[in-house]
Amino acid sequence: MSTIPDTPIDPRALSVLQQVFGYEQFRGQQGAAVSQLIAGGDALVLMPTGGGKSLCYQVPALVREGTGIVVSPLIALMQDQVDALTELGVRAAYLNSSQTLDEARAVERAYVTGQLDLLYVAPERLLTERCLALLDRGRIALFAIDEAHCVSQWGHDFRPEYMGLSLLHERWPHVPRIALTATATAATRQEIVERLDLYEAAQFVASFDRPNIRYRIVEKDDVRRQLLAFIKNEHAGEAGIVYCLSRSRVEETAAYLAAQGINALPYHAGLPAPVRAANQSRFLREDGLVMCATIAFGMGIDKPDVRFVAHIDLPKSVEGYYQETGRAGRDGLPSQAWLAYGLQDVVQLRRMIDESDGDDVHKRRMGAQLDAMLGLCETVECRRTRLLAYFGQQIGPCGNCDTCLTPPEAWDGTVPAQKVLSAVYRLWKERGQRFGAGHIIDVLRGKKTPRVDQHQHETLSVFGVGADLSEREWRSVLRQLIAQGLLAVDHDGFGTLALTEASRAVLKGEHTLMLRRESPKAAARASRSEGRAKPAAIALDPADEAVFLALRAWRASVAKDHGVPAYVIFHDATLREIARARPGSLDDLAHVNGVGDRKLQAYGEAILEQVEAH
Template sequence: MSDTRALEVLQRVFGYESFRGEQQAIVQQVIDGGDALVLMPTGGGKSLCYQVPALVRPGTGIVVSPLIALMQDQVDALTELGVRAAFLNSTQDWNATREVEQAFLAGELDLLYVAPERLVTDRCLSLLERGRIALFAIDEAHCVSQWGHDFRPEYLQLSMLHEQWPDVPRIALTATATDVTRTEIAQRLALDDARHFIASFDRPNIRYRIVEKNDVRRQLLDFLRTEHAGDAGVVYCLSRSRVEDTAAYLSAQGISALPYHAGLPAPVRAANQSRFLREDGIVMVATIAFGMGIDKPDVRFVAHIDLPKSVEGYYQETGRAGRDGLPANAWLAYGLQDVVQQRRMIDDSPGDDAFRRRLGAQLDAMLGLCETVECRRQRLLAYFGQRITPCGNCDTCLEPPQAWDGTVAAQKVLSAVYRLWKERGQRYGAGHIIDILRGKKNERTAQHGHETLSVFGVGADLSDTAWRSVLRQLLAQGLLTVDTEGYGTLALTEGSRAVLKGERTLMLRRESERAAARNRAATPRSKPAVADLPAEAQALFESLRAWRGDVARNHGVPAYVIFHDATLREIALARPESLEDLGHVSGVGARKLEAYGDDILECVAQAA
């Protein structure tokens, strides 16, 4: 039976007229005392699924979150809404900790955020025993998966919540989980009787685009200048040194870029993250150490200049773009060396054969996404078990690549690798193989006598770029492998034989001429965020953003804590003339209407 209290809280506190998707069913499940496992994409409204029940049920909602650096902003955002919220983590001194503990015991908190490391201590468990708990919310629940890239060992201890508080409902939430990961979460958190809620993984406002690497720093700079000048975004790199080099390069080109990786001093990381959250137009260049749970709604792009290790990681990282529902870009530059490097990393990784096979399967799925000639979003969502029709908002839909019969080209490559090994006992990397195929006479081909090979010059009909694409796809399909003992040289695999003998036809991917030309010389595109506003609404929107910025600075919080861009856009379009009108705008709850309503109406009147 539906509980009207939940809808009343949603409207009065959060300023939303109705629940979205399965939010209402999830909220009701928890209010009624049941457990829930929730898979919902970033920006889909996961937080409301535990915040609303915590405000309806008696007691304090305990939120287990690994995001220590973000707890302050999360609490600030709730406080702005009039919610009594606090956190316990290692950043607090003794006095602050004691004040929070006393508020909890006195029943003066609606929500208490706790780091997992703090939760499992005897002191914290004793504290919770003495208070009244409304629910346990386990955020970023995929951290319990030992196969995942965000594994946190403390999460393995969280099954004890059910043992110690069997009558308190638990809700585990994540934006990233395959069927295997979901089963692992349920088992490790003892959520045996929990209802599973699986929302659509689709983020239709994100445009996915994957380009071939060709001077990737220049490509990245072109992408930022032509499509995202002045926008906030994240650039992901594989290594710490690449993060620092890329941030320095972008800064030298006049872009406000900051580095973030686990090797930086903690105060530097904290300061850089704070600037990214609180200032407009900052580009964060980071390893995957950055971003989990980032609440910044106006991230207009996520760029990868190195190949992600898995589809799950890629989906989670790209999902940090466009949380406000406005258009955003997910841009990935990917090349032959990425495949070679990732294969070597897997072969060199510690762990048993099963572990390496798992890593290999994850990489194969990522390579399949990169090399597909079909809709990228179809391929991406199929990984999570979801089927959709072609999206019309990815590069393969907008500029379809060509599929061509690459069997003969593949035979030439494989034959060159075979003859070098069979006749000379030698193995070489991709660049030298391409020189041999194209018949390039240089010091190295002459020195090793490779100009006498029967395969020398048989591939003069294809360019260096085309051959790199062929080699990349052969590596992606497991028809070539990387010999780690030979410093990244290429070797045949079991699958090579069928292609060499003509027993297998090989269809390969080739970019459309239009896409290839665009990647060589980027052309400006319209900015996706607010360009669709009428001129008069655009002026009011900018005025409201300036007002919001002043308020946020005075309060010492990020601008989006005051209002999201999406709310300001709606105000700019609706031009409310009274507090009652303003109260009907999505995202304007009772507390914010009281605190800011008159100021907003004044902005609207001045813009008239």
């Protein structure tokens, strides 16, 4: 790993930051990364979603001679990225399959003649001989490889086309490169370095923490009802994303929410391309829309005012979960990451791993990633502490997650665990049978069912020994035993349960097993989904709120005229600052974060009129 050079911030970079982007100073390690690129060095940048990664290559591209080439994996989002830069007066364009031949040729001419500051290209197009030959005809300022975790087979979003990007260094050895991602463990980071030949690159690793996001994980209990209560009681009228594991679940959830009065749309790879594009465009441009989606949706989403990200199925890895939750609250305002998961999620994902086409190494890797995700769900410690530790960052309790706000109870579950393991053992040893969780719970609780009668399981010594716990409590016990590797999901495709090597120590009483149980207060809160109180730090007094709402209405009108999302004109955070500051002149307005020279010239007088009128 290369050390971060102690390079002073290039004054040209600071000038671009202030005049073009409207920010007074760089944040954190942005300035050092920018200076590294301007000086011609390579960089690997790890910053959380919303942490300002794009400035790390946009500013150097405007300072260095030539055009910055940005490798971006999502064609659908290039237009919005280019629109946002164009609003700032930056000469930006993209090349992708959505363009006509004439449109593409116009962009190519602009590049060759030096009329572009930034050019966005998808990796599969970039690596064609025609595109490589085109790049040879112009002057390249730098290469920016966005979403660099896609190169890593350890990561959660591996894309084979990223594997060929080492060619950039081979073909243009003197052009600086910057690889950027929001999520990477040490293993993923090392693979990025190896795959992209970034051994000499300086690494800029910012804090992964997003303190404005509140993490909450609840046990499933009619998850659609839980989701509806969460949205209606805590995020009514606000933008959000609901992630589902399957396409059918996406469509069912979107239809259910829409029927309940929530403005919700579906998004998954199986929808016709025009429908996907239209739904994504509506999400970016409309206020308060909820997108129900598979993980195919979201990478590169720049919408700053997503107030919540909800998962109604268990994510496959902590990296994927963190990347997806990071799409909430990019504007720094309070937001929530809400996850509901249950025993069936664990069984289903274990079975998917076992039935996958990968080799044993791949299956072990997937299993380890799932184990880490389950550990996050079942922890009695601070969620954020556990989450950031996965990425190698140590912090104390955050005070802004469910386990900090309503701590769960840790209880001695050794005896209940022994009862479960004994039931699984006796069903197999005495009857040669294996069953799923539901039937095992029926046997433990002494419940007479047709299946119990059919197999005469009421004659077993374990029948009825668990009548002291409810079905929900037993499901929690079983879920945690699977999570801890004390029970295994069998390979038969039916989700039946079997003992593991680790089961023996618990059965023999050689191991005390502490389990997690929600406190009564937490359970009550989850069932009624209490409304949140917005922190006073972001509240506006009534007079300022009126100015803010007037500015939002004005912004919506401008955005509609320009055919771009409202946040491309100004972020809410900028409008809030204007409402508080009440600038009386263009000079005053120029000192507000997010108001650069181009926007001051284009919108300054109109903003001052809105402030004065209200």
